[in-house]
Amino acid sequence: MTDRPLSLRETMASGLAGLGCFLGIWTLLTVSGLVPRQFLPTPLDVTSRFIQLLTTPFAGATLPQHLASSFKRYIVGVCLAASVGVPLGLMMGWFRWLDDIMAPIFEGLRFIAPIAWVPFAALWFGTGIGGPVMIIFAGAFPPCLINAYRGARFVDPRLIEAAQMLGTGHLRTILEILLPASIPSIVVGLRVSAGLGWQSLVGAELIVAASGVGFMMVQAQANVSTPTVMAGMIAIGLAGMLIDVLLRQGEASIRRRRGLSA
Amino acid sequence: MGSIRFTEVNKVFGPNSGGAKVLDDINLEIAEKEFVAIVGPSGCGKTTCLRIVAGFEQPTSGSVTLNGRRVTGPAPDRAVVFQHFALFPWKTVRQNLDLGLRNKNLAKPRRDELIAGALHLMNLESHADAFPHQLSGGMQQRVAIARAYVLDPEVLLMDEPFGSLDAQTRVVMQEELVRLARVNPRTVLFVTHSVEEAVYLADRVVIMTRRPGRIKEVLDIRTKRNEEEWNRFQKIEDVMDQESFIHLRTHVWKSLREEKPDNRS
Secondary structure, X not given: OOOOOOOHHHHHHHHHHHHHHHHHHHHHHHHOOOOOOOOOOOHHHHHHHXXXXXXXXXXXXXXXXXXXXXXXHHHHHHHHHHHHHHHHHHHHHHOHHHHHHHHHHHHHHOOOOXXXXXXXXXXXXXXXXXXXXHHHHHHHHHHHHHHHHHHHHOOOHHHHHHHHHOOOOHHHHHHHHHHHHHHHHHHHHHHHHHHHHHHHHHHHHOOOXXXXXXXXHHHHHHOOOHHHHHXXXXXXXXXXXXXXXXXXXXXXXXXXXXXXXX | OOOEEEEEEEEEEOOOOOOEEEEEEEEEEEOOOOEEEEEXXXXXXXXXXXXXXXXXXOOOEEEEEEOOEEOOOOOOOEEEEOOOOOOOOOOOHHXXXXXXXXXXXXXXXXXXXXXXXXXXXXXXXXXXXXXXXXXXXXXXXXXXXXXXXXXXXXXEEEEOOOOOOOHHHHHHHHHHHXXXXXXXXXXXXXXXXXXXXXXXXXXXXXXXXXXXXXXXXXXXXXXXXXXXXXXXXXOHHHHHOOHHHHHHHHHHHHHHHOOOHHHOO
16 A cells, blocks of 8 residues: 555545446457457446346346345344344353353354355255345354454453442343443444345355345346346445445444544 | 451462562551552552452452451452543443442432432532543543442542543542542552652551562551641642651652662662
8 A cells, every 4th residue: 555545536536447447448358349248248238238127027026126135135134143143242252151162163163155055045945035044144143243252352351340340240241341342343243244144145046046136147147148147246236335335334423423533 | 347458468470380479478457447558669569459359359379358258359349440440431421320329229219319429529410421531531530439439338449540640630639539538438448659649648558569569568647647637738739748748758758769670789
């Protein structure tokens, strides 16, 4: 990195320049015929297909409808991961014995890629909501747990001593000391979870779903409609960015409220 | 209630053999409602003494008792005021004070009453709903003292409570503490490296040696204070002008100076 921080305008200009170059090379490669159209559609093909998909159903639904059904699974999966991962992480950060019991199991499980659960997801849940949710959970759960755990472990020991001398019990210490102290770390974990969850979801939908953006892409593949596949990818990317922006804003507002940054 | 007794307390940090010995055979009795200050060179283990009474540390051998009962862990009968305040940043002043009372399962009206009393005592009424980061260091330490007082503890443990305050605020807080000790006397164990502070505040001053910390001398201040009626004075500088004060302070200084590392050879 260079030493001088760039101004917002410079940053935006650089970003646009990068995007322009990318689109330029893409156009050049496809329009010139260097790469056959069946292999890589032109940006124009993709854009027009994208716009078309907004209103025209493909594989049983329009793109917004596919997105909506993806989002439904996504929200359920991520919320489930957070509501199990965060409390468990905090408790592991507080109770040494729980840490000792859970750590080996968890250390092993977290190296299994979420997609590796697909066979079991399909076996247990078929193409209902359960399968994708399980895959999302597998992707989103570890960062929730790890960050809550780290947050709890690195709470200022003086605050814990203060709580102890005030006679604070375990549950209250977890809820009123560890949890608020860990919020910044937990929020970072949620952001990572949200990203991994979204990636896992699309992976899961390629296999264990009958709707959603991933399903739409698989159907497009079967029909050799590369612009549709690409449009699906763009939708996934945009939705992922949107999720991240929203979470970043949430994080910033929490920081402001805590007086941690101006 | 509120008498503390150190019996042959030793403390070794790290492995028992070959670890660093911080406390060496500490024997000390602090009477009910007595104000005892510990002074000593940095690293002499004075804070460790306090942390053992608080229950944050266990002695390697020997014991510390409160009213004859052995101290085994932290509890609200021994309230601590930390050097860095240790207020909960996400709780308002009122909520900081309330936590200890809620732990005692007191009813809401009773808690409100006690909190109002403690806020009044420390002149904090107008800041009840502020968050700690909105307050100055001096105000934060008032909150920490109020949080300790509101529990009605038998013992107050103060670990260099004014160490991180600026000079003027420090003086105000010292005077405040003397006022508090008069309205609401407690057993206090006060750790400081300021000789003036110790002589001004304490009934007795315990002087410790360099590490491993031993008790070198216990100096009675109360007798002189009462003879010379330091209580006549409102301001710390007037007390500090008294010949009796200067005499005691110089005594402590000389005693501490012998402990300076460069006097080793």
